[in-house]
Amino acid sequence: MVADAPPESADVVIVGGGVIGCAAARLLASDHDVVVVERGQLAAEATALAAGEVTITPSYTDYPEVGDHALDFFHEYDGTGEFHYEDRESVELVPTDRVGEARRRSERLASEGYDVEFLDRDEIESRYPGFDLGAEFEAGVRHADTGFVDPYTFATTLADDATERGATFLTGTAVTDVLVDGETVTGVETDEGTIEAPTVLVAAGWRTPEFLGGITPVPVRPYRTQCIVLDLGTDVGEAFPMGWIPGKHVYFRPELNGDVLVGGWSFATDDPVGASGNADEEFIQHVADLAPRFLADGDRARFVNGWAGVDGATPDTRPIIDAPADAPDGLVVATGFHGRGVMTAPVAATLVRSIVTGEETDLPREPFAIDRFEDRSRDFRFVSISSGDESYEAD
Numbered sequence: 001m002v003a004d005a006p007p008e009s010a011d012v013v014i015v016g017g018g019v020i021g022c023a024a025a026r027l028l029a030s031d032h033d034v035v036v037v038e039r040g041q042l043a044a045e046a047t048a049l050a051a052g053e054v055t056i057t058p059s060y061t062d063y064p065e066v067g068d069h070a071l072d073f074f075h076e077y078d079g080t081g082e083f084h085y086e087d088r089e090s091v092e093l094v095p096t097d098r099v100g101e102a103r104r105r106s107e108r109l110a111s112e113g114y115d116v117e118f119l120d121r122d123e124i125e126s127r128y129p130g131f132d133l134g135a136e137f138e139a140g141v142r143h144a145d146t147g148f149v150d151p152y153t154f155a156t157t158l159a160d161d162a163t164e165r166g167a168t169f170l171t172g173t174a175v176t177d178v179l180v181d182g183e184t185v186t187g188v189e190t191d192e193g194t195i196e197a198p199t200v201l202v203a204a205g206w207r208t209p210e211f212l213g214g215i216t217p218v219p220v221r222p223y224r225t226q227c228i229v230l231d232l233g234t235d236v237g238e239a240f241p242m243g244w245i246p247g248k249h250v251y252f253r254p255e256l257n258g259d260v261l262v263g264g265w266s267f268a269t270d271d272p273v274g275a276s277g278n279a280d281e282e283f284i285q286h287v288a289d290l291a292p293r294f295l296a297d298g299d300r301a302r303f304v305n306g307w308a309g310v311d312g313a314t315p316d317t318r319p320i321i322d323a324p325a326d327a328p329d330g331l332v333v334a335t336g337f338h339g340r341g342v343m344t345a346p347v348a349a350t351l352v353r354s355i356v357t358g359e360e361t362d363l364p365r366e367p368f369a370i371d372r373f374e375d376r377s378r379d380f381r382f383v384s385i386s387s388g389d390e391s392y393e394a395d
Ligand SMILES: Cc1cc2nc3c(=O)[nH]c(=O)nc-3n(C[C@H](O)[C@H](O)[C@H](O)COP(=O)(O)OP(=O)(O)OC[C@H]3O[C@@H](n4cnc5c(N)ncnc54)[C@H](O)[C@@H]3O)c2cc1C
Pocket: 015, 016, 017, 018, 019, 020, 021, 037, 038, 039, 040, 041, 042, 043, 044, 045, 046, 047, 048, 049, 050, 051, 052, 053, 054, 173, 174, 175, 176, 203, 204, 205, 206, 207, 211, 225, 226, 227, 263, 307, 308, 309, 310, 311, 334, 335, 336, 337, 338, 339, 340, 341, 342, 343, 344
C-alpha cells in the first residue's frame, strides 16, 4: 500500500526504499507491520542506476553459502511479475603477465567445487565469437554462476510483493531522526510526523552514516561509479558473456537488445550530492580505446548513453548488515553495499529478518558484522571493486 501520511505506529520502520529496503520489507511483511519511508521515489537512487550484474559467487568464494543463497533466490524469483533473472556466464580477461596466477586460481576454485575454468586465447575466441583478444590479454577465467537483472524491475517487484503481504510504502517523506528512549529505539520522526516502532532498519544507502549521526559510527563513505552502453553495430547475441578486466576499472555485460553495457571507473567522492550524473568523458574515451583490444567489433562501438551514480563503500568492500552493539536496542543497519547491493539484496533481507526475529539462518554473520572494523572512522582508503585487482592472489 502506498500511504499519504505516516501511520501512528508499526512493528518495523525501514528508512530507505532502495533495493535493500524493499527486499527486507518483503521478508518481514508476512508477519510484521512494516512501513518503508522513502525521501524520494522508490528505487530511484543507486538502485535504479545499477548495471544489475549478479556476480556474487565469484565475490564470496570464502563464503560459498552467500552466493548460493542469492542465486537460489534469483532463480526461484525469476518470472515473478515482470522480473527476469538472466543466467549468463562471466569471463575475467587475463593479462599476459597474470596467466600463471589465473590458471592456479581457476584450478583451486574448480577443486573446491566452483564451476570455474581457465580458457586460453583460442578457447576464448572460439567459444565467444564476439571476442578477439589483442596482445595484452592471453586467456580468460570463466565463471558459470553469474547473471544479471534489471535492477529497477527487481526492486519494484520486491516492493509489490511486500505490499501484497501488507507493507506500507510512504514516498516523498524523509526520516529526520531515530527516536530513542534510554537504550531502546522507540520509532522515527519524519517530516510528516512521528511513527512509533520498536525496530528501525536504516537502509538509507550512502546517506546512512550521516543520518545516524551520533547514534553509532558507520564506516561507509560515498563513491561515484559509472556505466555506458555501446552499440557494436551488431546484436552480440546469447553467446556473449559478462566479464571484467582486472586493472582496467571495467566490467561488462550484454544487454538483452544486443548492445553491451560497460561499467566501472569508480572513485570516492566528497561531494555525493553535487556529483555529475553523467558518465565522464575520460571513461568513455577509456572504453573506446579498450574495446578494440578485446572485442571483434570493438572499433565499431558507438556510444548509446551513459550515466553515473553514488553508492556507499566500506573499507573491505563488503556491506554492514548488523544491529551494532553500541547502538540502542531495536536499531538495525544495512548499508555499504559497495557496488553489489542488487546482487546482495536477497542475502541482506534474510540476515535482517534473522536479526529482527532471532530466527536461525545458514548465512554467516561475520562477513557483515560492523565489529569486524576496529576503526569505524570514515577516512579509509577507497578500494574499487571494478579495478578487479582484488581477484588476484599472491604468486
Ligand atoms: C552506476 C552503478 C552501477 C552499479 N552496478 C551494480 C551491479 O551491477 N550489481 C549490483 O549488485 N550493484 C550495483 N550497484 C550498486 C547498487 O546499486 C547498490 O549497492 C544498491 O542499489 C544499494 O541499495 P540501497 O537500498 O542500499 O541504496 P539506495 O538504492 O541508494 O537506496 C537508499 C534509499 O534511501 C533513501 N533515503 C536516504 N536517506 C533517507 C531518509 N533520511 N529518509 C528516507 N529515505 C532516505 C534514498 O532516497 C534512497 O532511495 C551499482 C551502483 C551504481 C551507482
